[in-house]
Amino acid sequence: MSHSVTDSTVLLGHGSGGQMMKRIIDEVFLDAFGSPELLEGNDAGVATLPASGRIAMSTDSFVVSPQFFPGGNIGRLAVCGTVNDVATSGANVRYLSCGFILEEGYPMDKLHQIVQTMAETAHEAGVSIITGDTKVVERGGADGVYINTAGVGEVPAGVALSGANCRPGDVILVSGTLGDHGIAIMSQREGLAFSSTIESDAAPLNHLIADVLSAAPDTRCFRDPTRGGLASTLNEFAQASGVAMEVDEDAVPVRPGVQAACEMLGYDVLQVANEGKMVAVVPAEQADAALSAMRAARYGENAAIIGRVLPLESGARPAVRVRTGWGSTRILDMLVGEQLPRIC
Amino acid sequence: MSHSVTDSTVLLGHGSGGQMMKRIIDEVFLDAFGSPELLEGNDAGVATLPASGRIAMSTDSFVVSPQFFPGGNIGRLAVCGTVNDVATSGANVRYLSCGFILEEGYPMDKLHQIVQTMAETAHEAGVSIITGDTKVVERGGADGVYINTAGVGEVPAGVALSGANCRPGDVILVSGTLGDHGIAIMSQREGLAFSSTIESDAAPLNHLIADVLSAAPDTRCFRDPTRGGLASTLNEFAQASGVAMEVDEDAVPVRPGVQAACEMLGYDVLQVANEGKMVAVVPAEQADAALSAMRAARYGENAAIIGRVLPLESGARPAVRVRTGWGSTRILDMLVGEQLPRIC
Amino acid sequence: MDFSAFRDPKLARELIERIHELVGDRTINLMEVCGTHTVSIGRYGFRSIMPAGLKLLSGPGCPVCVTANRDIDHAIALANIDGAIITTFGDMMRVPGSSTSLAAQKAAGRDIRIVYSPLDALDIAEQNPDRPVIFMGVGFETTTPTIAAAILEAEARGLLNFSVYCAHKTTPPALRAIANDPETTIDGFILPGHVATITGLAPFSFLVDEFNTPGVVTGFEPVDILQGICMLVQIVVEDRPAIDNAYRRGVNADGNPVARQLVEQVFEPCDTTWRGLGPIAASGLAIRPEFSRFDARTRFDVPVEATVEPRGCRCGDVLRGAITPSDCPLFGRTCTPEHPVGPCMVSSEGSCAAYYRYRN
Amino acid sequence: MDFSAFRDPKLARELIERIHELVGDRTINLMEVCGTHTVSIGRYGFRSIMPAGLKLLSGPGCPVCVTANRDIDHAIALANIDGAIITTFGDMMRVPGSSTSLAAQKAAGRDIRIVYSPLDALDIAEQNPDRPVIFMGVGFETTTPTIAAAILEAEARGLLNFSVYCAHKTTPPALRAIANDPETTIDGFILPGHVATITGLAPFSFLVDEFNTPGVVTGFEPVDILQGICMLVQIVVEDRPAIDNAYRRGVNADGNPVARQLVEQVFEPCDTTWRGLGPIAASGLAIRPEFSRFDARTRFDVPVEATVEPRGCRCGDVLRGAITPSDCPLFGRTCTPEHPVGPCMVSSEGSCAAYYRYRN
Amino acid sequence: MCLAVPGKVVKRDDDLKATVDMMGIERPVSLRLVPTAQVGDYILVHAGFGIQIVDEQEAQETLELVNAMSELVEEDQLATNPAEAY
Amino acid sequence: MCLAVPGKVVKRDDDLKATVDMMGIERPVSLRLVPTAQVGDYILVHAGFGIQIVDEQEAQETLELVNAMSELVEEDQLATNPAEAY
Ligand code: SF4
Ligand code: SF4
Ligand SMILES: [Mg+2]
Ligand SMILES: [Mg+2]
Ligand SMILES: [Mg+2]
Ligand SMILES: [Mg+2]
Ligand SMILES: [Mg+2]
Ligand SMILES: [Mg+2]
Ligand SMILES: [Mg+2]
Ligand SMILES: [Mg+2]
Ligand SMILES: [Mg+2]
Ligand SMILES: [Mg+2]
16 A cells, blocks of 8 residues: 555655665666666766866756646756756766755656656767766655756867857857747746747757867857847857857747747747757858758757857947847847746 | 845846846855856866876755754755765765755855855865856745755776675774764754754765775775665665675764764664765775774764674675674664654 | 738838938937837837937836836735735836835745736636735736726636735826926827727827827837837928827727726726826726725735835936936946836836847 | 663673573563564664573554554544644654555645654644644553643643644553453563553553563663563563562652643543454543543544555554564565555554564 | 737637637637637737737738838939938 | 653753753753652653653662672572573
């Protein structure tokens, strides 16, 4: 009788360091991830890293609600997000750690699905999950499942990408349509819910980045325009490099449904989150090569050149401008506060 | 007026990827952690790692409630926990990532304190925080602050520690008194609260490990007996190595207040969590050297030899036994379910 | 049907050119009454491309901006009722009252939820029968019929735990106050398209009759706005004051009588205070006594803190068109969207916020 | 004073030796009545070091183990009352009822809190005046005075939202049932020290008077337990049945009359069903009608699910001393602390759990 | 002050509840304020309510008017001094 | 069935509320069931209540008794057949 109780939902005991925890680790996590490093069962995963002498490391926690949404689940996000962040350095992404925070009462079958998705996504990205952790918090101490991943990769010799590298004359590319992830999530929110065919774009882009880097070896930087969207990414680049940037509004690929949802809710699509898009800044002479490489790569079919880096006028502060189809411009700022729907 | 509103507590906007997030990162995290890798402001920290060809990686999420407790706060745990896990591999711990999940409304000054403690503890351990992440969840979506850290270090050539390495005849050491952390936390729990002078033992033990390793180079393995306490650690070792283990109850160092609290609550101190203790298994002939090294190291003054590895009798399953002062033995199992106080 | 032609850059460019031709060297002050127009004009970058002599002033059409501080404090006081669920449009969340905001109260543990429609608030009331569910009602003629309909539906569904804190206002009295203001000279009004969707054109004819000032009802797509400006400039230039309609697909002369009837049934006019404009007779809407059980004002007796006006903020002057936001000495200095001093900087439709966000 | 001598390994070793001498080749069956004795005997590893002929059987002294399935289901049903806060000692959390447990209900969103003292439950009731706060009362004579005191204090403090679900039991009737049981032969009882702290020795004299079976009241430190066993074995060997006291520092002959008076004031005896022993007349305690407002049984009318007994579980036989846990065919196979079949495997004081945990 | 977007009624029931398609996203919308709206009609949607049926005829005429204006521009461009065109 | 631990009363007030020190940890304890307990007394604490004042004299005597038993053991050890010592 208590079998079903124990197995169908997560209980506090699953995080207590004892036998129940051993079981959830063995049956849920090791089963799915099963890297040799993880199976060793030590507190740290030990793995090889060809000796370039430089590593790239990144981390993200994933707290998305709901955990399952059109186009994916939190597990896909958790792998893609960190793979993409590490990959932006130009590193060959190799290893992930993975920490779960579970709310007691979370359905075990959903956890299985999430973990399965993570395993598949890691496989797609070609990375191994070599160490992990599980905590269970009391009901009301989390919203179902939170996942943290950290990732490590080796940076090839000579590669030194940075948001501070942008130079006037450079060209800005984006690897596909913007806003899909944020709107897919928004469509599920209580009080705002709508139905659409928009799906989250969550995808691992490490291979796309590698392809662009080899086609456009002088690429200045990559960044995935997640929370805060393109607006945050470009403002960060502009500030780090001390330049101005200009985006051609009509050149930015946006799906009609995303556009419609943004209009209904009063959002600026350039501030909406993406989880499977990459912004790249490349020297003008390598822009076409970069674009072709993006378009040829998986997840890059809608890539576009969307703008350019401009010199900073004397006395001016780094800023991003959007140029409209009728020749006017406006400032594109970072989001202020949380993104709130605007109705009246 | 809204200055004070914005700055005194964490708001959802601090996690939205826009200007408020940039500010909390700049003013709270970068200010305290300030590694060059973090200051670069890229999505991944890029750092050097002398090329041994092998890295060790570990992660833990910290969800302790309350966040401030006798002897420390969640920030000290978050650094020590991962430093210690990576160090158990024998690696030279170098870099940490750090992911915060904040509940809206959390007092900003407490966050500052936590971050400051992390910076100090990282400094003490000699590690750099090179990448980070911040998420803010709605009220009720977390219990104040959760922190994930992941850590990376390089494993020196020839070092290959594993819980699977224990051999009959080996000796078991522990670096100090058991149960301090668990009881310090328990003393703060609603409904169970008591006052005591017991403080959490949270401490970075990477230097202690290094000292033991050089004094006892054939050390089989290290593990920090955190959740589940010594019972989980030794059962894991016994199972991984296919051996039996025996602990002399009277040899285990326990503070009187910890003992008293365990009696009051019906706990077994061998199942209570520690955050600044290390269990080591060493060949008998290096046991004295290992013990001397532990005792000479910071945080190791109460180190003791507490037991031994025994061969598995034929047909028997790996198990841990405790031998009492009057010669009887009992099985020491892993905790089942969560640790619950026993009263009636 | 395909409405994308209203975004056609070529049409937009041609209309811009036409506006340049019409304005020439003249100085013309137009006021866009509607906050959504303010946001759109900023977002489309129109100020950066208009003739030098054509000034587009922002009017009193951001509902949270014109809501008196006292009303915001009252709304926040309601949020502190034990067990209450506050429902609100996103716009209201970050607006500072005298000492706090709904967003900060939410962070402090109050149950405050953003909804897209007042009907969503009814569903929440149904799911939480033991808790008072209060909807924060702000907005103009476009929004009030939806609130009236929600109150009637609450009655029909027997949702007696639902109520509305009503701070609704009507547009024409504010326009009259502005037209009367000796400090501002407005040559023509860009009239709010979706208000007129409900009201029709008649309520605006006093502008011509009493003040000899023209107005053009205008839609919200780039071509709509440019066409409206174009028509209004043409009227000004030709000096033949009239109320015209550049948004015929969404506004007919008589508006929406069904909607007006519902408003009439549930609300009655009342005097109310506008931030910047002061008290204006019969410019607000109050819930009629027959529906007082749905009126959070009368139903809950909550202590409202002493009102403190933000120091140095010139929102009032901005809302009257007496100054543009950048004339405020705090604009962009101590007052930014991140650290707003006045509501005009925090509401996404606030003139100061729109000017700051899209500054060109 | 320093009580550490009661843990002195040297004394313990000497007592063990003495027990070996006393038992010699004899076969002696002792029953430790108290679950805390069961746990301590396991933890101290005494079974591994006793003479082969000395059998230590576990008795009915684990309160959650002897609580009928129906009572556990009833407690779980109370946990489902909307808005209720359930307070309980940790022991009760994981005990399975017919289909679920308090721990699982907590994971499913019920507000269930572990307390160390019923007084902590009163504080929770004071902090949550609008919510029913129900204390799950299980336990024997040691615990019932604390519950009685809590009910009296709730009355004094006016905490009318506090109530107790009362499943308390008294020890002697169960001992009588066991002594009467033809299937078990007990040569002597290791009597529960802390029960006797309250009751004194008199309630146990029937063992000698009616059954000619001796008993020794025993404390809980290693030396206490060994001394108690030693004394009891000596009585058995000498065949001079008596009730003796090896725990004089904590138990005087008359017990604690103050505590008994409080129990008398608040509770009255009632018939009740023991798991394994069946219904036993006047073996339970019910809240007196004068205090019925604090009685969760009468105060809340909740639907209790149909009781399903765990299949194959021999808890009943274990509790009577008819078998030892390892005689149960499920023990350690399908029934483990992680996947308990019966309450004797889940409660930390349960005989099966103690046998499993400390198996030697 | 009043964000409203056009959407097409794709379903309606007797209760004045409708499903409206706004460029590919669908949402329940009340027809309480536009009770005559039929499936196939475009309506302006504000805060979950239809507030007006879009007049497609008028939309067409507006666009023609605007096109006429732009032709005016093109004609004007032939004029040497556009500022004097009026 | 009834875990109780000894602790020393270190503070008490008129209300029968006391603070008890159990080997270095302190907790509020009710003296409702042991109203005569004084500061300095050891009491057995169960579920937040003192349930008995520990009799230190008896404790001493018990230990002496046990010591006597062990001496018995030692004497017995001199005997050649311990099983026959009785
Ligand atoms: S800029 Fe700020 S202070 Fe100035 S009027 Fe606008 S809101 Fe008020
Ligand atoms: S071992 Fe399990 S099934 Fe058998 S009697 Fe004990 S609790 Fe019941
Ligand atoms: Mg990251
Ligand atoms: Mg990221
Ligand atoms: Mg861990
Ligand atoms: Mg939740
Ligand atoms: Mg990123
Ligand atoms: Mg770890
Ligand atoms: Mg750890
Ligand atoms: Mg991040
Ligand atoms: Mg909380
Ligand atoms: Mg560890």
